[in-house]
Amino acid sequence: MSDTARARSLSFGAEAAAYERGRPSYPPEAIDWLLPDDGPGRGAPLDVLDLGAGTGKLTTRLVERGLTVVAVDPIPEMLELLSGALPDTPALLGTAEDIPLPDDSVDAVLVAQAWHWFDPDRALREVARVLRPGGRLGLVWNNRDERLGWVKDLGRIIGHEVDPFSQTVDLPAPFAEIARHQVEWTSYLTPQALIDLVASRSYCITSPENVRARTLDEVRGLLASHPALSSSNGLALPYVTVCIRATLS
Numbered sequence: 632m633s634d635t636a637r638a639r640s641l642s643f644g645a646e647a648a649a650y651e652r653g654r655p656s657y658p659p660e661a662i663d664w665l666l667p668d669d670g671p672g673r674g675a676p677l678d679v680l681d682l683g684a685g686t687g688k689l690t691t692r693l694v695e696r697g698l699t700v701v702a703v704d705p706i707p708e709m710l711e712l713l714s715g716a717l718p719d720t721p722a723l724l725g726t727a728e729d730i731p732l733p734d735d736s737v738d739a740v741l742v743a744q745a746w747h748w749f750d751p752d753r754a755l756r757e758v759a760r761v762l763r764p765g766g767r768l769g770l771v772w773n774n775r776d777e778r779l780g781w782v783k784d785l786g787r788i789i790g791h792e793v794d795p796f797s798q799t800v801d802l803p804a805p806f807a808e809i810a811r812h813q814v815e816w817t818s819y820l821t822p823q824a825l826i827d828l829v830a831s832r833s834y835c836i837t838s839p840e841n842v843r844a845r846t847l848d849e850v851r852g853l854l855a856s857h858p859a860l861s862s863s864n865g866l867a868l869p870y871v872t873v874c875i876r877a878t879l880s
Contacts, residue, residue, distance in 0.1 A: 639833035643685065644708035646831045651686040651712050653827030655773055655818040657743060661872045662692055664812050665769030667739055678737045680761060682727055683745030687713035687720075689771070693741070694720055701737070703730060727754035732761045739767040746770045751801065759805055762879045768806060769876045776815065776869035781857045788849045789829050806877040814872045819865055822854050 643650055666677065677698045681690045684702035686709050693700045694717055702717075703725040704710050710722045725731040727742070727749040740758045742749075758768055774792040777783045786792065802809055820828070829835055829850050835843055854860050 639837050641706060642833050642836040643831065644706040646836050647686060647706070647708040647712055649827040650709070650831035651688075653820070653824045653829070653831050654686075654688055654744075655820075655828075655868070655870065656688050657692060657771060657773065658814050658816040658870075658872055659692070660816075661771055661812070661814045661874050662689075662696075664814075665739075665741055665767070665771060665874055665876050666698075667765075667767040677739055680730070680732065680737045680740045682730065682740050682742045682758070683748065684713060684722070685709045685744070687717055689741060689743040690717060690720060701732065703732075728757060730757045730761050734760050735763045736761050737766065738763055739769060741769045741771070743771050744773060746772075746800070755802070755806070759879055764879060766879045767876060768802065768879070769874065770800065771875075772873045773870045774873060776871050779869060781853070781859045782869065784853055784857065785825075785850070788853065789832065789846060790834065800875055802875070802877045805880050807880040808876075808878040810876050812874045812876075814874070816870055816872065818868045818870055820868060821865060822860070822863075825854065825866055825868070826850060 666679070679693055679698045679700050681693060681700060681702045684690050684704045685706075687702060690700055690702045690713060700720050702710065702713055702720055702722045704713075704722070705724065705726045707724060710724065713720070714722045723731045740762060746754075762768070775782050775786065777786045777792060826847060830847060835846055838846065860866065
């Protein structure tokens, strides 16, 4: 990873509150597809690692399912918000390349909106180490569906989404049974939450202040001028959630 990319990957702490306010969660269908059916005891609760957990957007959904969850992230400000919302969930400082868990300790490792920040070779070795045999690795990204007019206009301002299906996500041995899936759904948010969503993107956080201010002003201009947005207090933002899963053989 380049120094620029590394700086962007660690930049989210500066806008952790905006990240929590503006970023969407993940659709239940996607989480169902990513998780294994049950733990090693045939119906036992799953032990799950949310790796790169951030403020807990996915962690919350996992805890709500009654799973035993550990959250790991390298940014203290993000974990502080996660722990405030989920005080009974262990939240550990750590990276995908050095996971602070014992060998063979979890049934699934889920990575939401973060795999592209990892060193994949080192991360895969660590994921394989902490997974139990037959365990599941699940990767998930929310991508804005830019087929609609105003969402496409937003992409022109903040950068168009890149579909991970078109990127190379290589999950070599000892991982097998690689599968891909996508879910179309809609997130409902306020105009201010859309501003927060943009403000929490790494490129916006790390831009010079004048560039950042101009970007956010352009988003406010879109909200004020687009016919589908200007008279609305609530926005419907469509997403295509992309999922990849693999099994530790």
